[in-house]
Amino acid sequence: MRTNDAQMLVLCALTDGPLHGYAINAAIEQVSGHRLGPGSLYGALARLEAKQLVKPLEGKGRQRPVCLTPAGRELLEQEAHSMARLSGRVFESAVPDEISYLDRLAATDTARSYKSVMLHALDARPGQTVLDLGCGPGTDLSTLAKAVSPSGRVIGIDSSQKMVEQARRRTEGLSAVEVQLGDIHTLPLEDGSIDRARTERVLQHAADPARALAEARRVLRPGGRLVMGEPDWDSLTIDYPDIEVSRAYTRHVTDKVVRNGVIGRQLARLAPDAGFAVLAVVPVTSVFRDVQAADQVLGLQRNTERAVSAGYLSALASQRWLDDLATGPFFAAVTLYVVVAEATS
Numbered sequence: 001m002r003t004n005d006a007q008m009l010v011l012c013a014l015t016d017g018p019l020h021g022y023a024i025n026a027a028i029e030q031v032s033g034h035r036l037g038p039g040s041l042y043g044a045l046a047r048l049e050a051k052q053l054v055k056p057l058e059g060k061g062r063q064r065p066v067c068l069t070p071a072g073r074e075l076l077e078q079e080a081h082s083m084a085r086l087s088g089r090v091f092e093s094a095v096p097d098e099i100s101y102l103d104r105l106a107a108t109d110t111a112r113s114y115k116s117v118m119l120h121a122l123d124a125r126p127g128q129t130v131l132d133l134g135c136g137p138g139t140d141l142s143t144l145a146k147a148v149s150p151s152g153r154v155i156g157i158d159s160s161q162k163m164v165e166q167a168r169r170r171t172e173g174l175s176a177v178e179v180q181l182g183d184i185h186t187l188p189l190e191d192g193s194i195d196r197a198r199t200e201r202v203l204q205h206a207a208d209p210a211r212a213l214a215e216a217r218r219v220l221r222p223g224g225r226l227v228m229g230e231p232d233w234d235s236l237t238i239d240y241p242d243i244e245v246s247r248a249y250t251r252h253v254t255d256k257v258v259r260n261g262v263i264g265r266q267l268a269r270l271a272p273d274a275g276f277a278v279l280a281v282v283p284v285t286s287v288f289r290d291v292q293a294a295d296q297v298l299g300l301q302r303n304t305e306r307a308v309s310a311g312y313l314s315a316l317a318s319q320r321w322l323d324d325l326a327t328g329p330f331f332a333a334v335t336l337y338v339v340v341a342e343a344t345s
């Protein structure tokens with residue numbers, strides 16, 4: 001179904017029952033953001049009637065309500081099925097396992113690029129103690145161990161038992177690495193015992209980011225460094241002819257999918273309150289031009305379905321959105337901020 005297919009728009013508008021011309025156009029505007037001109041609306045209606053896909057009910061002139069015929073409804077259903085088959089080939093419908101998701105993400109060019117910016121900013125030296133807050137399955141622990149060797153230590157902390165077990169398995173042979181089950185809001189560490197700390201896509205999930213920052217400050221020595229790589233989901237832009245649909249999708253992600261959806265922009269304000277001087281803020285923008293690559297990170301179909309359930313998108317608009325994203329040229333971008341902070345004395 002294409003956005004400029006007036007006949008298909010009219011059929012869709014009639015899905016829930018009979019409407020007259022003005023109401024048909026209002027329904028079309030609601031899902032597409034645009035009204036059809038009178039010529040194309042009544043032209044489409046006349047052609048649909050000639051094909052016996054719609055039929056007029058009682059009424060006079062343009063106030064006559066029109067409804068779908070059984071053939072019209074069947075055509076619409078066929079279209080919906082073919083769209084679902086198409087979307088099914090492009091989008092991932094099942095929620096991926098958390099660890100596979102993180103591994104997949106870590107392998108993308110984007111993640112490699114911000115991980116390298118973060119590593120450089122961390123400036124970990126041999127002999128230092130580095131803390132990876134929310135270390136996940138241990139993705140960065142071996143790189144950090146290399147940076148502090150010989151004689152340095154790396155401590156990974158995560159609140160998920162599953163992540164901790166996986167991180168331990170992955171760093172089994174590395175004597176410098178220790179992985180602990182713990183909460184970044186109440187760290188099981190001495191005051192001033194850490195030289196370097198990092199968070200990567202963790203504060204976005206924290207119940208109280210200000211508290212987590214204060215805790216990071218407590219365990220860092222004065223002059224110690226905290227490097228945070230956290231996204232700003234409000235910066236998610238997906239090219240789509242109807243900008244309001246794309247805005248609604250992003251608004252839903254920021255409001256409902258991620259606990260602290262705009263943490264990226266807030267860190268330079270929160271860090272000084274927790275006793276840090278902010279040395280640098282480096283934006284890293286991921287650009288996706290392949291819909292499947294974007295879907296692997298953004299979960300486009302399942303988050304669209306959630307947006308519909310939460311009332312951010314209509315079912316019809318979302319079906320057209322997914323169809324267009326699956327078939328058209330694709331562009332999406334989102335920015336993660338790397339914030340480099342130093343513990344003040």
Ligand SMILES: C[S@@+](CC[C@H](N)C(=O)[O-])C[C@H]1O[C@@H](n2cnc3c(N)ncnc32)[C@H](O)[C@@H]1O
Pocket residue numbers: 102106133134135136137139157158159160163182183184185199200201202205206207
């Ligand atoms: C998106 S993952 C990122 C993992 C890792 N930093 C990486 O880049 O692959 C977020 C991680 O933070 C952990 N996490 C979330 N809230 C936490 C908390 N309050 N304390 C400790 N870990 C937490 C989660 O269990 C998860 O492993």
